[in-house]
Amino acid sequence: MEKEKVPQDKGNLTQSNLKELVYATDENGNYTTALSTGWEPKTIALSNSIDEINERIADAKQQVENGEVSPICYYMEINKMDLTILASYVGMWKWRVKRHFKPAIFAKLSPAILQKYADTFDISVAELKNIKTA
Amino acid sequence: MQTTFTHHQSAHCENGVASNLLKNNGLHISEPMVFGIGSGLFFVYLPFLKVNHAPAISYRSLPGQIFNKLASRLHLKIKRQKFSSVASANEALEANLKNNIATGLQVGVYHLSYFPDEYRFHFNAHNLVVYGKTETDYLVSDPVMETVTTLTHDELDKVRFAKGAFAPKGQMYYPINTPATLDLKSAIIKGIKNTCRDMLAPLPLIGVSGIKYVSKQIRKWPVKHGTKKANHYLAQMVRMQEEIGTGGGGFRFIYAAFLQEASVVLENEELKILSKEMTQIGDAWRNFAVEASRIYKNRSVKEDAYNTIADELLSIANREEIFFKKLKKAIR
CATH class of the missing domain: 3.90.70.10 (Cysteine proteinases)
Known part of the structure; x- marks a missing residue:
């Protein structure tokens, strides 16, 4: 990549006023560094991922409202986690966390366990029990 | 404090x-x-490990390895x-x-x-x-x-x-x-040899053969997973390749900069030529990202588009195979 061709597209970093460092060649073909504000293909890739996450959140919300899964599922998606990550944050086996996805089992969880989830998601137990208050 | x-x-x-x-x-x-x-340049495809709900692809070695290898090669x-x-x-x-x-x-x-x-x-x-x-x-x-x-x-x-x-x-x-004097020459040679070995490893998911394998998989993605998931996989791949941290082109430009510096230290003109070649390969990776972004931008595309970028990826893999064989010879 030549230095003049280092992309300066509007990207996800622009609004935070961040620039990333890239390696590019100068007019003599020697390597130097340059700052880039963003690059369109990357921005699209990232917004694609964000759309994907938002869709997952919306799906989870719908499922919670339909009583198919417990609110833990919804908060897991909001926090961009998956089962493995969530299980390691709350310090429980994956199968146990998965079990807590069932609304009937979630309803019977002890305050201590609920608190663990609430702490992980950085919310109160009341918010955990009712996604509408969040 | x-x-x-x-x-x-x-x-x-x-x-x-x-x-x-x-x-x-x-x-x-x-x-x-x-x-x-530190032999940071690498390629590995781990389809059974999901990151952000897509198969894990890495363009670099394991975390911590770069500094560890650097330290042992420079006796720090x-x-x-x-x-x-x-x-x-x-x-x-x-x-x-x-x-x-x-x-x-x-x-x-x-x-x-x-x-x-x-x-x-x-x-x-x-x-x-x-x-x-x-x-x-x-x-x-x-x-x-x-x-x-x-x-x-x-x-x-x-x-x-x-x-x-x-x-x-x-x-x-x-x-x-930290030692007072550094033996950069032998460290550079060890680093390059290690990278060539990694990239030319006769294992299916690693190095050049890993890239070839991904190219094969990309052709199957839209049929196997549907366009939506295939697009998501592709977008994740481009993110791993280009996101903050890689210096562009899946670390290829940083590596080219390294080869240029190395050519001076080792007084080896060939490395300078190879640095230029690596830059061109980096540009090819950037092109791949551009083509891939066209696919996931339009969302509904023909299956053929996947074949086209898979071909592009395969050609990159072939170029890298030739490149690392030459690099291996150049430092002997």
Whole structure:
């Protein structure tokens, strides 16, 4: 990549006023560094991922409202986690966390366990029990 | 409390922290040099490991490897510590700062408050340097940022004890013994040999054969998973390749910069030619990203588009195969 061709597209970093460092060649073909504000293909890739996450959140919300899964599922998606990550944050086996996805089992969880989830998601137990208050 | 430390921005966090810590100890080693000697360039495809709900692809070696390899090849001593409790992790860091030792930390990205929201996902192999502490904050030099920044005490605890794959467990590291003179030449040769070996490894998921394998898989993605998932996989691949930290083109440009520097140190003209070739290969990776982005931008495309970029990827793999064979010969 030549230095003049280092992309300066509007990207996800622009609004935070961040620039990333890239390696590019100068007019003599020697390597130097340059700052880039963003690059369109990357921005699209990232917004694609964000759309994907938002869709997952919306799906989870719908499922919670339909009583198919417990609110833990919804908060897991909001926090961009998956089962493995969530299980390691709350310090429980994956199968146990998965079990807590069932609304009937979630309803019977002890305050201590609920608190663990609430702490992980950085919310109160009341918010955990009712996604509408969040 | 503040140690003497100068921040330099870099493309990639681990190289950057290594380079900054060494510069701080009077050893002027550039980021590309760190990356090349530490054999950072790599390719691995792990379809059974899902990151952000897509198969994991990495363009670099395992976290921590670059600095470790660099240290052993330059005969530096690096001290690494992991902790079981937040309190002992803080104590050790505090003791270091008191002794004027700027300290490298492995952290999770998700709770880094100075990152834009879009970039905060559960990735635990980020690196930064803590060079001081105030009543409320830690003074932080994050090599991918233009300037130094801060994290509150709470925030630093959180990022040091992030959970999930590659959980940092409070890991901190710093050079404890740096030799007065460096034998760069032999270190560079070892680094290059290691990279050639990795990239030409006769294993299906690694190096050039890994790239070829991904190319084969891309053709199957739209049929096997549907367009939506296939697009998501592709977008994730481009993110791994181009996102902050790679310096562009899946680290190929940093590597080309390394080869250029190496050609001077080793007085080897051929490496300079190979550096140019690597730049062109990097440009080909950038083209691949452009073509891929066209696919996931339009959302509904013909299956043929996947075949086209798979061909492009295959041609990159073939070029890299020839390249690393030449590189291997060039340093003999």
